Amino acid sequence: SFKEAEATTPLTAVTEAFEELARLLESSSGDLHLRPFIFACSHVSNLFGCLGFAFKFAEVEYVSKVNDLSEASKMFNTLSNILEHDVKNVSVRKPGSHSRNLRRVRIGLDLIKAMFEQFLSSEDCSPKDAASTAYAQVCAPYHTWAIRKAVGAGMCTLPSREQLLLKLNDHDQSVEREMRRYIVASNPIIEYIDNLYLSRDISLDW
Template sequence: MGEEPPSDLAAEGAAAPARPLAVVATAFEGISTMIDCDSDGRGDLSLAPFSNACSLVTVLFGCLGLAFKFAELEYSSKVNDLIEASKTYDTLSSILEHDVENDSVRKQGSHSRNLRRVRLGLDLVKALFEQYLSSSDCSLKEAASTAYGQVCAPFHAWTIRKAVGAGMYALPTKDQLLLRLNETDDSVKKEMERYIDASRPIIEYIDNLFLSRNISLDW
């Protein structure tokens, strides 16, 4: 481990990029530069490029196997809703404004609720990477369990938390994850740090969209 990663040789039309983590990091770096907020936290972020970038994260959940199948399925359905919504709404702010006007922000299936769930997915990946990088002795199971406990567990019923806990034993080893991501020890740290740095302002922006409209985040 430690050598340079193989070059991206993904063939045109392939199901997934050769280095999915690198692709995700690059996409979110691009999105983070698009955020434009005014002083009260309101602003615009184009929905189409945002939702398209978020769709790339689904591959990362797939690389984590059964333990994160719940996240992959829930997350992908919510992202697909936002992709469809981008045909009607230009920005994240506009879908929230529409749901505020119709008193449907927290309504099951609303675009705003789905945006909130996608935001949790992005934060889950960020927290997992932060835990992964926190110690060379930290196992993937430890990193994933801690990240899930911090980000998603507070919003999940006991039955889901129990199922996720059981699935943690099916997580790949670090070496298996590196193989699936087509990264090395050195390169995976670089790409994880890129995603962490790029996703942080995006997550904060989404939170501020809700908070600036006096909508709490405890749901």
């Protein structure tokens, strides 16, 4: 049926995964478990396919960070446990550490949120405009010049609004609704992750 077809679009899968995670966070009395977090984060992979070949490297980068957290979940139960471990080992910001990779994944989630906010801000906003503005806001401050250049070049290959809707297997109104739902659901999770660092007096300028 139409309803079933709608329930399986890439965007719906991501949105529902984060709504579930937000519900878990609400009922977790402040200690979010790693496994459901990783489960939700791995749904983002559904979206990369819609963005075309140029975003392969964003995908490889994102997936490698999520995979590292997945490895970590064999040893650590909660997101908090990861921070505790790296604080003890003075490795929070160390390249490749779980706490650093968690920070990177969090930036990815925020990037998607910012992109959706841009996309919703005007019907004339192309995916390229949405992604460029979101990237400048959320990621660029933490990326090297070379990465920023490469991302800028990749932006030009993003599909048009119509092509993207087609690839998302969706129509305008339902896409907008799904995006709004993702924004609402991801917000407390992003805040929660930030607070894991801030509550330990770790700044977020990296």
